[in-house]
Amino acid sequence: QVQFAESGGGSVQAGGSLRLSCLTSGYSFSLSWMAWFRQAPGKEREGVAAIDSNLSTRYADSVKGRFTIFQDNTKNTVYLQMDSLKAEDTAMYYCAATTQKWWIGIVLRETNFEYWGQGTQVTVSS
Numbered sequence: 001q002v003q004f005a006e007s008g009g010g011s012v013q014a015g016g017s018l019r020l021s022c023l024t025s026g027y028s029f030s031l032s033w034m035a036w037f038r039q040a041p042g043k044e045r046e047g048v049a050a051i052d053s054n055l056s057t058r059y060a061d062s063v064k065g066r067f068t069i070f071q072d073n074t075k076n077t078v079y080l081q082m083d084s085l086k087a088e089d090t091a092m093y094y095c096a097a098t099t100q101k102w103w104i105g106i107v108l109r110e111t112n113f114e115y116w117g118q119g120t121q122v123t124v125s126s
Contacts, residue, residue, distance in 0.1 A: 009120030022095035047108025
């Protein structure tokens with residue numbers, strides 16, 4: 001069983017930065033994709049960024065050029081660096097993982113991921 005410990009959320013003013021961390025444990029060696037999703041109040045959960053075991057990455061159009069996903073295998077941790085934050089980035093952010101080798105073009109779909117963290121709240125004030 002794969003488990004996550006997410007951290008790094010908080011409150012920040014528009015234009016600021018935050019870095020989210022997702023420490024993985026369990027059978028993490030079997031994972032193909034790691035990703036970050038977010039869910040704002042009253043909205044559906046949406047994919048933000050994903051990274052695979054070959055370090056290929058995929059981003060939602062709304063965060064391209066502002067967010068960066070990367071990982072440190074020595075620490076079993078995936079990060080989401082969020083810069084130039086906007087009020088519309090306010091949401092609960094979730095770490096997710098899958099053992100499936102999804103094609104990069106469709107990876108950022110909620111149904112593609114079977115392992116989920118508890119989430120960390122990000123609030124951006126304008």
